[in-house]
Amino acid sequence: MxxxxxxxxxxxxxxxxxxxxxxxxxxxxxxxxxxxxxxxxxxxxxxxxxxxxxxxxxxxxxxxxxxxxxxxxxxxxxxxxxxVHFSVLTRPGATDIRTVASHPHALAQVRLWVEANLPGAKPVATSSTAAAAVAVQAGDFDAAVTAPVAVQHYPLEVRATEVADVRDAxxxxxxxxxxxxPLPEPTGADRTSVVAAAANRTGALAELLTELASRGINLTRLDARPARGNFGEYRFFFDFEGHVAEPRIGDALAALRRRCRNVRFLGSHPRADGVPATSQASAGNEDFVEAADWVAAVRRGEQA
Ligand SMILES: O=C(O)C(=O)C[C@]1(C(=O)O)C=C[C@@H](O)C=C1
Structure with a gap:
């Protein structure tokens, strides 16, 4: 357990x-x-x-x-x-809705709905969607934008369901x-994540991206966040297809590490959507294994 x-x-x-x-x-x-x-x-x-x-x-x-x-x-x-779609909860029988509380991510996903259905209501950020339900129950705010399951936990009235400005969020x-x-086993539909503090010089980020691209590795996300040290210095978060146990991913991680000492591995695990890794000619795992075997043979003086 x-x-x-x-x-x-x-x-x-x-x-x-x-x-x-x-x-x-x-x-x-x-x-x-x-x-x-x-x-x-x-x-x-x-x-x-x-x-x-x-x-x-x-x-x-x-x-x-x-x-x-x-x-x-x-x-x-x-x-x-x-x-992700939301329910809007209020205290039972509430009529005058002046404040709408939720997590900032949730408020941003229902802005148009609130403008159209609760005109004039003021959005208020809470630490999470469920924290908004707690606050409405306590009488701090009038409506909460929550996950559909929240109503099972808090004695509030459901005023709307399936609320979302963008479908299929x-x-x-x-x-x-x-x-x-131990890391989960590779499945062929995996995601690997790293964060690297690229040097503040021309081309540093492009070099890291090139290490991935040249090995046929498809990025699924790239984000920059301030490094929280010197103004203008950033950390780059890379998510890409593949698992560190695969030769080409291991090779790419080694290259990132060579180029940037400040790189942190954040995990390799199966993708929830099950999308298999993109394969590219001459950049498959078998190509990496075959090429490494060839170099080993050359070193032994056994080149075929
Ligand atoms: O507040 C919650 O219910 C959360 O789990 C957080 C969170 C988020 O961080 O985006 C999760 C999903 C929704 O997009 C809105 C809020």
Whole structure:
């Protein structure tokens, strides 16, 4: 039985994602913020933590990226992808809706709906969608934009369901743990993540990208976040297809490490959408193995 920290309180999208990744009998423990959920794993209070990483409408979740780039390393061993549409909850019978509370990512995904359906209502940011439900229940705000499951946890009235300005929005979540756990086996449909503090000089980022491109590795995400040191210095987060156990991915990681000492491996795990890695002529794993075998043969004086 594992203990899984998640970005809570109860009723967040992240809880749903954690449930989809948990095994029977695992214990799920809510934490009020993403940094608190990550530090529960680092302190050994839980075995893993489930946190949101990117949304198809609003982009990355900065607290997760920064939290994985700093302090002791954590590795993503699994991911979940959830469809995202919202319910709007109020206290039973409420009529005068002046404030609408939710996580900033959620507010950004329902802005047009709020303008059209609750004109004049003021958006207010809360730490999560479920924290907004707690605040509405307490009488702090009038309406909460939440995950559909939130109403099962809080005695509120559902005023609208399936609310979303953009159809088919999705959020991806990671299950992270300490690096000493064995990596999941490669499946052919995997994702590898790294963060690198590229040098502040002409072409430094292009060099890192070229190391991936020249090995036929398809990027699935690239983000920059301030390095939080000198103004203008950035960390680059790369997600790409493939698993570190594969020869070409190992070769690419070694090249990134050669070019940039400040690179951190953030995990290799199966993709939730099951999309297989792109293959490119002469850049398949077998090509890397064959080429390495050939060099070994040359060194032994056995070139065929
Ligand atoms: O507040 C929640 O319910 C969360 O799980 C966080 C979060 C996010 O970080 O994007 C997750 C999915 C939705 O996009 C809105 C909020």
């Amino acid at each position: 594992a203990r899984i920290a998640y970005f809570g309180p109860e009723g967040t999208f992240t809880e749903q994602a954690a449930r989809s990744l948990a095994d029977d009998g695992d214990e799920l423990i809510p934490f009020e913020t993403i940094p608190l959920a990550l530090s529960a794993v680092r302190k050994g209070e839980t075995d893993s933590a489930c946190v949101p990483v990117e949304n198809s409408v609003e982009g990355v979740v900065p607290a997760t990226l920064d939290g994985l780039a700093e302090q002791e390393p954590l590795i993503a061993g699994a991911e979940a992808l959830l469809p 999705r959020t991806r979540f990671l299950l992270v743990r300490k690096p000493h756990h």
